[in-house]
Amino acid sequence: MSRLAKAAVAVLAALFVCPPLLSAQEATAPAAATPAVPSAPIPYTQLRPKPAPVRRAAPARPATTKLQAPAPVVPTVVGALLPTTAQGARLATGEALPPGELEPFVDGLVRDAMAADHIAGVTVAVVQNGQVVMKKGYGFASLSPARRVDPDRTLFRLGSISKTFTWIALMKEVEAGRMGLEAPINLYLPERLQVRDQGFTQPVRVRQLMDHSAGFETRQLGHLMERRYERERPLQQYLRQERPRRARAPGEASTYSNYGVALAGAAVSYVADKPFERLVEDEIFVPLGLSRTTFREARPVRQGLPGPMSAAQAAGLSDGYRWVGGHFEARPFEYMGHIAPAGSASSTAGDMSRYMLMLLNNGTLENATVFGPVAARAFRTPLRRTAPGINGWAHGFVVYDLPGGVRGYGHDGETLSFRTRMVLAPALGLGVFIAANTETGARLTQEAPEALIRHFYTGDQSFPRAGDPALAQSAHLYDGYYLPAGRARGGLEAFVDMLRGGVSSQVTPAGRLLLGGREWTPDGDARQGRFIDTMGNQRLAFNVESDGRTFQDSSGGDLFERAGFWRRPPTLALLAGLTALAALATLGGVVTRDRREFRQTSIQSRIALLQNTQAALWLTAIALFVAWAAKTGDAAEVMYGWPHPFLVIASACALVAAALTVATVVTLPAVWRGGRRVDSWTPLRKAGFTLTVLIYGAFSAVLWTWGALSPWSG
Structure with a gap:
């Protein structure tokens, strides 16, 4: 390959090795709103000295406040798994965590993670058997001015954990007989929000929103989150204006959808005849005493939008951070009120402690009953039949396959800056909530609950597991x-x-x-x-x-x-490299071609001009695609700046170049007819032109099928 060709391919490769954007599952997706299977370095538990074994003595009484629960958790009511004690396990299933050994273990886990992954602040809550065993803050909620994380005062964005409140509100309507899980969701929506048929014969049903099988495509860039509050819209307006296509038949497969959850929240609000934010406050937050949990956001009052959060709540908000260039960079507040039911909630570790205690106690905490036995059973009953270890969506709650054969329930959350996880293990009477205010906190929040259960309740396991x-x-x-x-x-x-x-x-x-x-x-x-x-x-x-x-x-x-082969990035990269090479060769020929090769017919002269224009357009498009890719290191800039002008102009140039390619295909016979030898291109130049047309044609076809020739679609 020539030096020029190697340089072209190297430049094109930059487009395909840039840091990943938000995953297709939207920024608040479960378990990894990163591509669905994120990378996993060595767990923290293997980076630090192993804590001393837990003594099998009766646990000491926790020093934390005891919350009165009217009845102990009864896992058999909701079908929780009750595994036997694992070989070499530190604690049996019925034994409680020893607070004196739990806190040092969590401290080591969190501090190792904060140092290794550059996390500014973390908050943790652990509850068990009706008590708050541990709640603690680590690091900083704000660096300028400096403000440490307080588990009772510092609010972290919950991301998709917000959805669990939406499902509770929905199940309360089901228990009251005002909604039905098998009923079409359109029965509970105003006409302008109803789901259109779009060629599908079956309606989208309520339960299909809860297991994410409604079949909506995922669109998020430029509207899922906003950097400026002036761009916020009411929930109903957002749902109407950002209506996605229906890509699959309802019930066919689970494809995570923020839009679907927001639609469910709008339906509950419509049935209850209350704004969504007021509804969850009246039905969940106030009865449970969650004074620092809210779906409202920190912004000025604006007509047509829900009121902002209180001044006390706003004062406790944690900033979101990104680690870049050896320091923490604060990000602006992430406005999500327009899709509130799917992800705009904020809370503290203290409030999440009470929330987990209520969930573990089948909807009741102290003198407050939030939901009844029908909802309690639903939140631990998967809606979908799945392979072992694969989440089956327990009426909106994620089903976790935890160490030692323990079944867990809960949800993960992810915004641009915050990473959160809530895991409930009814068989252990255990709940764990953990949140980080830095985008690098995903590994900690994903691994911590499992690490805790594995350390205290399962036997020793050797990693890595052997291959087969x-x-x-x-x-x-x-x-x-x-x-x-x-x-x-x-x-x-x-x-x-x-x-x-x-x-x-x-x-x-x-x-x-x-x-x-x-x-x-x-x-x-x-x-x-x-x-x-x-x-x-x-x-x-x-x-x-x-x-x-x-x-x-x-x-x-x-x-x-x-x-298939044509839908793989390496194929696109190869064709882009060949296109760049062909374009460079075309323009280079204008300068280096032998004068005898300038003999041409009038039609060949026009086609040569067309070919040179194509080459310039393809090179411009490719260069702009690469320039845009270089700016995608920060997912926030992609979300807020969508669509970037570089990407739109690149798409427009590629569209015109592709249209010109169609014209050159039509003129191929005229090129080869040529005329007398002295008045026509040489056979070599005709062959080169034909090869260029084929390369451009293949590249145009792939770009079309990928959606890259739609500059208006941004």
């Missing part, structure tokens, strides 16, 4: 590039989703599956498509009956489909 040599024989079932089924289906956002939202899967010689930056080992027979993380408890389930064309991860947030 038999996996190599089934490599064809799993190797490939997979795209999320819930991705945007058209326009520039579809282009970004296909470019950045997929994951590659490859079987290694060691008998492991390398997928999404993690290594997985077969969980049973290598041909059955079940895998477990070599360093943790996460799982994958491939549909081997369809030759491995789909898989789901533990979150159950999306279905991943194997992409």
